[in-house]
Amino acid sequence: MAAANEMPPQALVMQALFGFMVTRCLSAVAALGVPDALNDGPLYYTDLAQATGTDQKALHRVMRMLSGVGIFAEPEPGRYALTPASQLLRSDVPGSMRDMAVMITSASHWLPWGRMEDVLRTGVSGPQHEFGTDVFTWFQQDANHDQWVIFNAAMTSFSSGVSHAVADAFDVSRFTRLVDIGGGHGYLLKTMLEKAPRATGTLFDLPGVVDADDAKRLGPRIQRVGGSFFTEVPAGGDCYTLKHIIHDWSDEQCVAILLNVARAMQPTGTVLIIELVMPEDGGPHPAKFMDVNMLAMTEGGCERTARQYAELLQKAGLRLVKIHPTPSPVSIVEATRA
Numbered sequence: 001m002a003a004a005n006e007m008p009p010q011a012l013v014m015q016a017l018f019g020f021m022v023t024r025c026l027s028a029v030a031a032l033g034v035p036d037a038l039n040d041g042p043l044y045y046t047d048l049a050q051a052t053g054t055d056q057k058a059l060h061r062v063m064r065m066l067s068g069v070g071i072f073a074e075p076e077p078g079r080y081a082l083t084p085a086s087q088l089l090r091s092d093v094p095g096s097m098r099d100m101a102v103m104i105t106s107a108s109h110w111l112p113w114g115r116m117e118d119v120l121r122t123g124v125s126g127p128q129h130e131f132g133t134d135v136f137t138w139f140q141q142d143a144n145h146d147q148w149v150i151f152n153a154a155m156t157s158f159s160s161g162v163s164h165a166v167a168d169a170f171d172v173s174r175f176t177r178l179v180d181i182g183g184g185h186g187y188l189l190k191t192m193l194e195k196a197p198r199a200t201g202t203l204f205d206l207p208g209v210v211d212a213d214d215a216k217r218l219g220p221r222i223q224r225v226g227g228s229f230f231t232e233v234p235a236g237g238d239c240y241t242l243k244h245i246i247h248d249w250s251d252e253q254c255v256a257i258l259l260n261v262a263r264a265m266q267p268t269g270t271v272l273i274i275e276l277v278m279p280e281d282g283g284p285h286p287a288k289f290m291d292v293n294m295l296a297m298t299e300g301g302c303e304r305t306a307r308q309y310a311e312l313l314q315k316a317g318l319r320l321v322k323i324h325p326t327p328s329p330v331s332i333v334e335a336t337r338a
């Protein structure tokens, strides 16, 4: 797509309005395994349709559009190939974004996002309007188990993209017990432990998440603990990581979580909050998108500026030490006891 400042105003508005078509189609082709089917090289759309169990003409039209915006390539009419972007939509590559692509238009997000006018009028989240409850409570309901599975896979997929950047940007080798709060399926913790040879790890999340059959995959250095971070978190760690946790909650709720961390950690322990840090200027930044996702999807969650992190940490008896940028869009907010 063209850069905004190079486009006539009408084209800019049209491109923005058509953005949802890109999202929806990208999500659908990822779910149907189209990028995987192109793994061995370009395919004519008829063969691609056969390989993916899709309708030939429908697939051709969708792939033509997605190639036009650079997600796929069309080296000759009707023949489609992967690009560096669609390589990431394969299910079997390191850093795969396939599950994230599937999740972003699944019912848990698509339906609440459909309530954006209500969100704007009231400031109340989309899940409250659509489901009558917050999204994490909705995920815990039996009828929504499949959505919970999709969400957790997406978090791992998202995590795989940034966890290595995080582990490279902050030296964790001195720590002996890492605790990942709301750590999902443990991708970050596993990655961090590779850089902290003397450490063991504790993966803490809601019981439904950590009780899933991960024990073998996580290996013997990781202990799984189920519970709510609003009640208490595992004690005795010297490094607590919270990746994409703080942005899910209001200031009051974040202070409650961070107070529990401050209480549980060793006196000289370190807290690493891993988030997109909102810049104070008016330029483009992924934090501005994620922030609106938090507006739509959570009860008071948002992306925060460095100053807001400092204030939040202070209320929980912690002190911001430094913000470490990483090669990915996320930063590491390092804190310790005040």
Ligand SMILES: C[S@@+](CC[C@H](N)C(=O)[O-])C[C@H]1O[C@@H](n2cnc3c(N)ncnc32)[C@H](O)[C@@H]1O
Pocket: 136, 155, 156, 158, 159, 181, 182, 183, 184, 185, 204, 205, 206, 209, 227, 228, 229, 230, 242, 243, 244, 245, 248
């Ligand atoms: C946005 S996800 C982030 C997951 C993981 N840290 C990552 O970056 O991939 C939020 C996580 O918080 C967990 N969570 C939500 N409420 C929780 C609670 N009350 N106590 C513990 N974990 C909770 C969810 O299960 C989910 O794994």
